[in-house]
Amino acid sequence: MWKKLVLLSQELRLEPVEEEVLESTTKSHILIVQRQLSVLEEEVEEFRLALRQYIDCASTQTGCLHIAVQRLANESRFILYEFWEQSNVWKNHLQTNYSKTFQRGNVDFLETPEIMTTMLVPASWWVLNNN
Structure with a gap:
């Protein structure tokens, strides 16, 4: 086991941490929702x-960059x-009719x-x- 750890540590090359300075603009970050x-x-x-x-409705909304879905094998999860693009775009999206409809439907569909x-x-x- 020790030999494997030594070999792994020799192969692993981590780059030094670099500080990135961002301008204070609204487009400096994107929001990921899981x-x-x-x-x-x-x-x-x-x-x-x-x-x-x-997904069909949300993916056409301005400010939605991408939506992906995974289903866990042998589970209904x-x-x-x-x-x-921005937190406020997502918050506005939550107020749309299609988002509210999805949320209401989930009450009946979800186990937890x-x-x-x-x-x-x-x-x-x-x-x-993404280029």
Whole structure:
């Protein structure tokens, strides 16, 4: 085991941490929203229809950069990732009819309450990875 750790430490090359100075603009960060949805097994197909409609509407909204969905194997749990240009754009999105409809429908579809987390990341990361 010790030999494996030594070999791994020799192969691993970490770059030194560099401080990035950002201008104080509203476009310096993007918002990533992660939503974990544990769906009742008998409601999976209905949930998928509602999710598809939600994604179709949200992805056309100004300020929505990308939406991705993963379903965990052998579970009825979905993880939804939403990338938004700004926090206020996402907050406005939450007030739209289609978003409210999706939220109301989830009351019937979900086994447990939705878990939602948000994180701001430098907008430059998005630009670098999507060119």
